[in-house]
Amino acid sequence: MIHKFIFDDYRFVLDVNSGSVHVVDELTWCLLDEYPFENERDILARYASYPPSEVVEAMQEIKELVREGLLFSPDPLDGHYEPADEPVVKALCLHLAHDCNLACRYCFAGQGHFGGPGGLMPAETGRRALDFLFASSGSRRHVEVDFFGGEPLLNFNTLQDLVEYGRRRAAQLGKVIKFTVTTNALLLTPEVGRFLNEHDLAVVLSLDGREEVHNAMRIFPGGQGSYECVVENICRFVFSRPGGEYYVRGTFTRRNLDFSRDVLHMADLGFKHISVEPVVAPYHEEYALQPGDVPRICEEYEILTRQLVSRARRGQQVNFFHFNIDLDGGPCLPKRLAGCGAGREYLAVSPEGKLYPCHQFVGRPEYCMGDVEGGIVRPDLVEEFRRAHVYNKDACRGCWARFICSGGCHANAHAFHGNIFTPYELACALIKKRIECAIYLKAVLAKEGLI
Numbered sequence: 456m457i458h459k460f461i462f463d464d465y466r467f468v469l470d471v472n473s474g475s476v477h478v479v480d481e482l483t484w485c486l487l488d489e490y491p492f493e494n495e496r497d498i499l500a501r502y503a504s505y506p507p508s509e510v511v512e513a514m515q516e517i518k519e520l521v522r523e524g525l526l527f528s529p530d531p532l533d534g535h536y537e538p539a540d541e542p543v544v545k546a547l548c549l550h551l552a553h554d555c556n557l558a559c560r561y562c563f564a565g566q567g568h569f570g571g572p573g574g575l576m577p578a579e580t581g582r583r584a585l586d587f588l589f590a591s592s593g594s595r596r597h598v599e600v601d602f603f604g605g606e607p608l609l610n611f612n613t614l615q616d617l618v619e620y621g622r623r624r625a626a627q628l629g630k631v632i633k634f635t636v637t638t639n640a641l642l643l644t645p646e647v648g649r650f651l652n653e654h655d656l657a658v659v660l661s662l663d664g665r666e667e668v669h670n671a672m673r674i675f676p677g678g679q680g681s682y683e684c685v686v687e688n689i690c691r692f693v694f695s696r697p698g699g700e701y702y703v704r705g706t707f708t709r710r711n712l713d714f715s716r717d718v719l720h721m722a723d724l725g726f727k728h729i730s731v732e733p734v735v736a737p738y739h740e741e742y743a744l745q746p747g748d749v750p751r752i753c754e755e756y757e758i759l760t761r762q763l764v765s766r767a768r769r770g771q772q773v774n775f776f777h778f779n780i781d782l783d784g785g786p787c788l789p790k791r792l793a794g795c796g797a798g799r800e801y802l803a804v805s806p807e808g809k810l811y812p813c814h815q816f817v818g819r820p821e822y823c824m825g826d827v828e829g830g831i832v833r834p835d836l837v838e839e840f841r842r843a844h845v846y847n848k849d850a851c852r853g854c855w856a857r858f859i860c861s862g863g864c865h866a867n868a869h870a871f872h873g874n875i876f877t878p879y880e881l882a883c884a885l886i887k888k889r890i891e892c893a894i895y896l897k898a899v900l901a902k903e904g905l906i
Contacts, residue, residue, distance in 0.1 A: 457487065457527060458855035462757070462895040468526070469894065471855050475525040476894055483513045490517060490527065534852065538841050542799035544591035545598055548814045549584055549804050551576045551613055552605035556641050558676045561706060561734050561742060563815060575609065576806040578616040583827040584804045585621045589628055591830070598625070599633045603803075603814055608642035618654050635659065637704075639673070641681065643688040648695055657700040660689045664705050664717020664731065671710055672742070686724065693726060702776060705731040708742035712751050715759035722766070722773045730776030733885055735867050746881055753888040760892040767905045778893040780859055794861030798824070798840025812840055815866030840865065843875045850878050860886045 456471040466484045468477040479487075482505055489498050492514055502510045520526040554573040555562075585600070592598050600621060602614055618634055625632040635657040643660075651658055662685055663669040670680025693701060703726045707714035714731055721729050733752070736743035744752070763773055795801055798812035805817050808827040816822040825832040845851040845862045863882055865875040872879070900906040 456853075456855060459484065459487065460891050462891060463761075465895060465898060467891070467894055467898070469855065470526050470528055471858065472530050473525055473528040474858065475520075475528075476898070477520070477526070478898055480513075482509060483517065486510070486513050486517060487526075490521075492518075532846075534846055536844055536846050538799070538844065542796075542837065542841070543593045543595050544588060544800060544802060545595050546600070546796070546801045547584055547588050547804055548601045548603050548801070549576065549581055549607075549617070550604060550806055550814070550817060551581070551602050551607040551610040553806050554609055555605045555639070556609065556675070557606070557639050557681060558674055560672045560674065561708060561736055561740075563735065573605075574806045576613055576804075576808075578613045580804075580806070580808045580827065581613055581617040582620050583808060585617060585624060585632075587827045587830065589624060589630065592630070596629065597631050597633070599635070601814075602634065602636040604637075606639055606642070607636055608638050608647060611642070611647060615650060618656070622654075633657065637661070639681070640685045640688040640692070643692050645691065645695075648692045651692075652696045652699055655699070658692070658702075660692070660701060660703045662686065662689060662703050662705055662721060663707070664711065664714065665720045668707075668711045668717055669705075672706070672708065689726075690724060702728045702730050704729075704776075706734050707731055708734040708736075709744055709748060710742055712748060712755060715755050715762060718759055718773070718775065719762060722771070727772070728774045728776070732777075733882070735864075735870065735879070735882070737870075744881060749881065749884045752885060756885075756888050756892050760896050763896060764899050767900055768903070772905070777889045778896050780890060780893045780897075794844075794863070795865075797865050798843075799837060812836065813866060815864075816869075839875065848876050848878060850880075850883070854883075856883075856887050856890055859890050 458469040458471060460467050466479050466481065468479055468484070468487060469475070470477070482502070485502070486498070492498060495514065498514070499507055499510055517526060552575050554575065588598055588600070600617075607614060614636065621632045621634065634654070636651065637659040639661045661673065663673055666680070666682040669682040669685070673681050673685070675681055689703060693703070703721050705717060705721070707717065711717060718729055718731050733744055734742060738745060759775070760778070763775060763778070766773060795813070801813060802824070803811045803814040803817050804827060805811065810824040810826055810831060811817045811819070811822055812824065822836065823833070824836050831837060843862070843865060845857040848862050851857045851862050860883070863878040863886065867879040867882055868875050868877055870879070897906065
């Protein structure tokens with residue numbers, strides 16, 4: 456299978472199974488529809504406007520790429536995949552706080568409470584969660600922990616405790632642990648920032664973009680906008696860690712379909728690593744994206760792509776998260792088939808220590824898998840997520856993007872269809888467009904020696 460698309464003056468061909476990308480001329484573009492060239496005499500007659508030698512040469516080049524496994528390559532697993540029966544847990548999302556100091560209108564977590572009472576994770580529960588991770592990671596050396604909420608900095612003392620405990624236990628066990636914290640930045644004081652820098656935590660900072668956009672959705676409980684405070688804290692922190700790992704992450708809604716302006720606004724603030732995600736919300740919400748918005752959103756991704764090229768040419772490169780795809784041999788095939796590993800390799804832990812497939816399933820009793828004391832007690836849920844790979848999703852098996860998007864988000868699929876095997880269609884359309892933009896961006900920057 457191949458996927459062909461045109462972006463500005465470029466004609467791209469993606470070989471789906473090998474991941475190879477080719478930039479081709481108009482003749483080759485057309486001849487690809489003729490492969491396997493069963494009657495070359497007829498083909499020469501149909502392309503009589505081209506010199507016969509050029510047509511023959513182009514067909515030979517296509518055949519050579521096919522022989523090399525770079526065009527029309529076969530499915531690497533012939534449509535069948537059986538993940539390992541015993542998954543290795545390599546990452547946890549620790550919900551340090553089911554509480555928040557904001558009341559964001561689009562919050563999937565119900566302003567941080569996840570459908571239940573608020574609360575903070577005790578340090579002892581967090582330590583047991585880390586012990587569970589170390590024990591469940593087997594021989595794997597590298598493990599990861601995300602501090603999440605609500606707002607995790609509401610429980611900063613526990614965060615500090617767990618970083619110290621996790622690093623010490625990891626060293627004793629011959630493992631390496633990476634910590635990330637996602638924060639709305641309201642509590643990101645200079646003291647907190649120093650701790651995050653000194654202990655090398657990756658940080659995800661929430662900012663939706665322009666002041667009017669941010670303040671429309673990310674509000675205090677009293678209704679006031681949070682932009683001014685958030686921007687001040689994020690700027691101070693980001694500029695204090697020139698080499699530290701961070702992303703400034705926003706959400707766009709139907710209110711700002713011109714979201715490229717928000718990405719560029721954040722870039723103009725001096726941020727180099729930016730992610731702006733489409734909101735996921737029921738269609739009845741006034742800010743929710745609608746299927747009819749897809750063409751407009753796709754157009755906006757193209758606008759953003761061209762703007763990023765323009766900035767790179769001026770030496771102002773911006774790393775936009777959704778345009779980061781690796782077509783040069785990674786990630787590994789199982790990762791490309793099964794995606795994030797939710798429910799198997801990646802679990803979320805509620806403040807009271809209950810285990811869930813991922814942070815978006817927290818608080819749903821039917822998806823509680825166990826707890827950090829007794830471990831996983833729902834092998835049926837593990838099996839459900841084990842089977843939720845692209846070969847077992849009807850909408851994915853014949854999709855050209857399947858090995859890059861990996862079947863999409865399980866939680867979004869469940870939210871819109873009640874199961875994790877039917878992808879959320881609007882997200883599928885946007886992912887495909889982002890892949891095309893990412894390929895174009897990489898090709899142009901590589902051609903001009905900018906990467």
